[in-house]
Amino acid sequence: MTVKEIAELLEAKIVCGTEEQLTEDIKTAFASDLMSDVLTLKQTPLLLTGLCNVQTIRTCEMAGLEIIIFVRKKKATEEMIELAQDNDMVLIESDFSMFKACGLLYANDIKPLF
Amino acid sequence: MHFEYKVIEGDFVNAGIASSSVKKTLKQLNIPPAIIKRVVVALYEAEVNAIAHACGGTVTADIDSDKIRLVVADKGPGIPDIDLAMQEGYSTARPEVRDMGFGAGMGLPNIKNNVDKLNVQSTVGVGTTVEMEVNFN
Ligand SMILES: Nc1ncnc2c1ncn2[C@@H]1O[C@H](COP(=O)(O)OP(=O)(O)OP(=O)(O)O)[C@@H](O)[C@H]1O
Numbered sequence: 001m002t003v004k005e006i007a008e009l010l011e012a013k014i015v016c017g018t019e020e021q022l023t024e025d026i027k028t029a030f031a032s033d034l035m036s037d038v039l040t041l042k043q044t045p046l047l048l049t050g051l052c053n054v055q056t057i058r059t060c061e062m063a064g065l066e067i068i069i070f071v072r073k074k075k076a077t078e079e080m081i082e083l084a085q086d087n088d089m090v091l092i093e094s095d096f097s098m099f100k101a102c103g104l105l106y107a108n109d110i111k112p113l114f
Numbered sequence: 115m116h117f118e119y120k121v122i123e124g125d126f127v128n129a130g131i132a133s134s135s136v137k138k139t140l141k142q143l144n145i146p147p148a149i150i151k152r153v154v155v156a157l158y159e160a161e162v163n164a165i166a167h168a169c170g171g172t173v174t175a176d177i178d179s180d181k182i183r184l185v186v187a188d189k190g191p192g193i194p195d196i197d198l199a200m201q202e203g204y205s206t207a208r209p210e211v212r213d214m215g216f217g218a219g220m221g222l223p224n225i226k227n228n229v230d231k232l233n234v235q236s237t238v239g240v241g242t243t244v245e246m247e248v249n250f251n
């Protein structure tokens with residue numbers, strides 16, 4: 001599924017990201033509110049999280065995660081959007097709960113990392 | 115090449131400034147992305163620790179043709195038992211630190227997994243110094 005299709009599925013708003021990034025085909029995802037966990041990941045482009053602060057963006061920058069979906073109605077601040085754009089990242093905001101967002105992606109064949 | 119950064123205390127927003135800068139430099143030097151990731155994840159964990167458990171500190175980075183050497187030093191409370199601190203799951207993180215998504219006791223073990231050489235030195239009441247090296251090939 002492309003990033004755009006994922007955003008539609010989650011009735012989500014795309015806050016930033018280039019056309020090229022939005023047409024990227026996504027096969028795996030990871031979900032966590034714990035940044036300690038995110039830093040141990042080997043590789044996946046997409047994170048679902050309810051932790052919405054500048055450190056979320058920083059952590060993804062270091063872990064090489066390109067796409068962040070904020071769940072539970074969390075909204076990115078200007079500072080977060082700026083940092084994300086500086087680092088060529090995609091930010092998406094969904095009102096759905098973590099469980100619903102993950103369930104929908106899983107049902108649409110997005111695979112877990114482990 | 116030699117770089118120095120300050121890790122300013124208290125504010126988590128400051129964690130990652132050194133890692134981000136080192137990442138950009140290594141990218142310009144065409145270091146393979148997988149190696150850059152190991153370097154910046156380790157440095158970021160150490161930076162976060164200097165803010166979460168101490169009162170900020172300094173980062174020095176020395177880049178040679180074949181490796182990078184990083185030193186994160188703070189004048190915080192120190193670590194009484196380094197072997198215990200290195201164990202996965204051990205954490206004394208304050209609630210504010212946990213609210214920021216940290217404090218799972220995974221940082222030091224994760225640093226160890228990502229670097230080729232690690233030396234943690236700490237004296238209670240004096241401070242902590244984390245030395246790390248990553249080879250480029
Ligand atoms: N610079 C430091 N100064 C004082 N104590 C430290 C320092 N770095 C680590 N520690 C101690 O070692 C423990 C383990 O550190 P580690 O980085 O593994 O986990 P954490 O920081 O608690 O959680 P996480 O890294 O998963 O967010 C800390 O909880 C703290 O007690």
Ligand SMILES: [Mg+2]
Nearest residue numbers: 159163221222
């Ligand atoms: Mg830590």
